[in-house]
Amino acid sequence: MKVYPFKIPKPVDEHLIVQIDKEPIFYNRLHQHEEIQISHIINGNGKLLVGDSVHQFSAGDTYVIGSNLPHIFKSIPLEKDAHMVTVFFTDKSFGSDFFMLPYFKDLKQFFLNATTGFKVITNKEIIAQQLIELQSQNRLKRFISFLELLENLSQISTEPLSSFIYSKTLSVNEGERLQEIFDFVLKNFQQSISLDEISKMAFMTPNSFCKFFKQRTNKTFFQFLIELRIEHACQLLSSKKELNINLVSDMSGFNSISNFNKKFKKLKGITPTQYQQSLLQ
Numbered sequence: 056m057k058v059y060p061f062k063i064p065k066p067v068d069e070h071l072i073v074q075i076d077k078e079p080i081f082y083n084r085l086h087q088h089e090e091i092q093i094s095h096i097i098n099g100n101g102k103l104l105v106g107d108s109v110h111q112f113s114a115g116d117t118y119v120i121g122s123n124l125p126h127i128f129k130s131i132p133l134e135k136d137a138h139m140v141t142v143f144f145t146d147k148s149f150g151s152d153f154f155m156l157p158y159f160k161d162l163k164q165f166f167l168n169a170t171t172g173f174k175v176i177t178n179k180e181i182i183a184q185q186l187i188e189l190q191s192q193n194r195l196k197r198f199i200s201f202l203e204l205l206e207n208l209s210q211i212s213t214e215p216l217s218s219f220i221y222s223k224t225l226s227v228n229e230g231e232r233l234q235e236i237f238d239f240v241l242k243n244f245q246q247s248i249s250l251d252e253i254s255k256m257a258f259m260t261p262n263s264f265c266k267f268f269k270q271r272t273n274k275t276f277f278q279f280l281i282e283l284r285i286e287h288a289c290q291l292l293s294s295k296k297e298l299n300i301n302l303v304s305d306m307s308g309f310n311s312i313s314n315f316n317k318k319f320k321k322l323k324g325i326t327p328t329q330y331q332q333s334l335l336q
Contacts (some may be wrong), residue, residue, distance in 0.1 A: 099137030106217025
């Protein structure tokens with residue numbers, strides 16, 4: 056199976072795919088697919104890379120990932136299997152003009168928001184229940200419930216996942232190279248990573264590497280690395296509230312507490328201490 060692009064397996068006559076993932080970890084290769092993806096995390100946590108951004112995911116989260124938006128769910132292995140229910144479809148699954156019918160004008164916001172992906176913020180329980188129930192419904196009931204799900208997703212508060220869409224579909228070679236870069240960074244972000252080191256790993260000169268990465272993520276490599284480290288710090292602060300800030304800084308790859316505080320506040324708007332205190336309220 057090629058890493059890029061990723062094909063969702065489906066029968067010829069199936070237009071709406073409901074998939075259950077229950078494995079030690081989720082599929083953790085960088086991939087994109089034509090289908091819009093609506094996923095609810097039943098169990099598991101880790102990092103979600105979408106487009107140009109890094110997020111942390113955990114049980115109870117629901118995400119919408121737009122068509123051909125590159126992404127990875129990088130799970131943290133737990134005693135209990137990672138568990139996710141997902142719906143895959145395209146805007147042409149039911150005919151090229153189906154969603155253009157006047158009956159569906161209220162769904163316009165959903166498709167607009169899906170372009171860059173989003174996290175569900177309000178009505179989370181209702182939407183999660185709708186997704187979970189789809190797997191046991193017959194085709195007609197599933198279709199009706201699916202439209203009701205889209206209606207709800209068009210009316211809720213959301214949090215964007217990405218701010219940049221690469222205008223071209225990445226080639227297999229480009230996707231594999233990005234996958235190798237992300238794999239390396241996800242395994243080594245707690246250590247010092249130099250531009251020379253990451254460039255050599257990607258078999259590129261430093262200048263070529265910087266240009267390649269910026270064009271495809273809209274960020275410099277070190278911007279991405281800092282965001283990954285900050286999201287890891289947030290994950291530590293959320294899951295291990297007894298950790299002190301100095302230790303969180305070290306475990307997230309920062310070589311000084313002052314630099315950690317500065318970068319954290321720039322990205323999150325508050326200091327690590329304030330973030331930790333907000334979790335205890």
